[in-house]
Amino acid sequence: MEVVSSQSPDAAGHQVVRQCAVYHPDVWGDYFITDQPCSDETQSEAWMRERDEELREAVRRMFQDNNDVMQTMHLIDTIQLLGLDYNFEEEITEALKRVYDADSANEGLHEVSLRFRLLRERGYSVTSDVFNKFKDEGGSFSSALTDDVKGLLSLYNAAYLGTHGETILDEAISFTRSHLTSMVHDLNPPLATLVSLALETPLRRSIKRLFARHYISIYQEEPTRNDEILELAKLDFHILQSLHRQELKDICMRVFFELHLYVLAFTFQIDDYY
Numbered sequence: 597m598e599v600v601s602s603q604s605p606d607a608a609g610h611q612v613v614r615q616c617a618v619y620h621p622d623v624w625g626d627y628f629i630t631d632q633p634c635s636d637e638t639q640s641e642a643w644m645r646e647r648d649e650e651l652r653e654a655v656r657r658m659f660q661d662n663n664d665v666m667q668t669m670h671l672i673d674t675i676q677l678l679g680l681d682y683n684f685e686e687e688i689t690e691a692l693k694r695v696y697d698a699d700s701a702n703e704g705l706h707e708v709s710l711r712f713r714l715l716r717e718r719g720y721s722v723t724s725d726v727f728n729k730f731k732d733e734g735g736s737f738s739s740a741l742t743d744d745v746k747g748l749l750s751l752y753n754a755a756y757l758g759t760h761g762e763t764i765l766d767e768a769i770s771f772t773r774s775h776l777t778s779m780v781h782d783l784n785p786p787l788a789t790l791v792s793l794a795l796e797t798p799l800r801r802s803i804k805r806l807f808a809r810h811y812i813s814i815y816q817e818e819p820t821r822n823d824e825i826l827e828l829a830k831l832d833f834h835i836l837q838s839l840h841r842q843e844l845k846d847i848c849m850r851v852f853f854e855l856h857l858y859v860l861a862f863t864f865q866i867d868d869y870y
Contacts, residue, residue, distance in 0.1 A: 641838060644831050651828035652683055658822075659687040665698040669710050674822070676717075678815060678829040679808030692718055705730055705747030713754040713799075724762045727751070737771045745783065748772045749791055756800035786817040809833065 655675070662668050668691050675681050681688060692715060700711055708726050715722045730751075732738045741747060752772035758765030773795065780791045793802075793810060812829050815821055 641835070644835055648828065648831045648835060651824055651831065654824050655680075655684060655828065656687060659684070659691055662691075665695055666703075666707060669695055669707070669714060672714055673710060674815065674825060676714075677808065677811045678825065678832075679805055679811075680825075680829055680832055683832070689718075692720070696720055700726070705741055705744055706750045709747065709750035709754040713750070713757060716754075716757040724758065724764050727764055727768060737767065742775050745776070745779065745787060745791070748776055749787075749794060752776060752794060753799040756798045786814040789814050 658671060659668075662671060672681075672688055672691055672695075675684060675688070695711060696715055700708060703711065708730075712722050712724075712726060730738055730741060741751075749772070751768050755765040755768035755772065776791050776795060780788060780795065783791060789810075793807070793814075797807075799807070808829070812826070812833065815826055815829070
């Protein structure tokens, strides 16, 4: 922004120095106002929406056909990390009821941490005492856990859902962050990428849609990925991106129209004054 001065007479005829701002042109210009999808893009969008619905039905069947608690938790987690959970709220709610009622006594660090995070995110009352079994006789987290990178990452993300006074979760954050930081450079993608993102911004504090964009690339490298879920995540992202572009265009058009009316009104006032 540049500030310049100009002189103009007041009602008594005296010259008055007035400062006004000269703003630099917007880097976007009129992109959002003039943006028009080509015919091929319009046809492609129609196909994407049709394919999107087909894939949603396929994922709904995954929920219906899955009776394994661990696989159900991984399915919910994947869908949430990819930003698709708003499409499957009913299915996730029903699945989490089964997860909550299931026996978790023999689960390992990754499974216990994942279960804890998924349930607490949805408001279930889950005690942090479930992590006591991973401590040694001295009251510290067992050194044997340091070889379980996936478990450490799960515990790290789960611990950020702690409430005031849950010291075991504060200890878990300190313990996992220290070990994940020391080993991140020795890991291979996609796990290394996921750990780096978590250390930079814990999952609980991340911007959901921005993380989903990162996780699409990470999930694409997973050997155990589900290709239908991956395709749905990509389609969903593009459809929402197209929707946001249209919303920005509508906002820009409204602002442009209101600004135009303001300039016209101001011009008429000046003409009436002189």
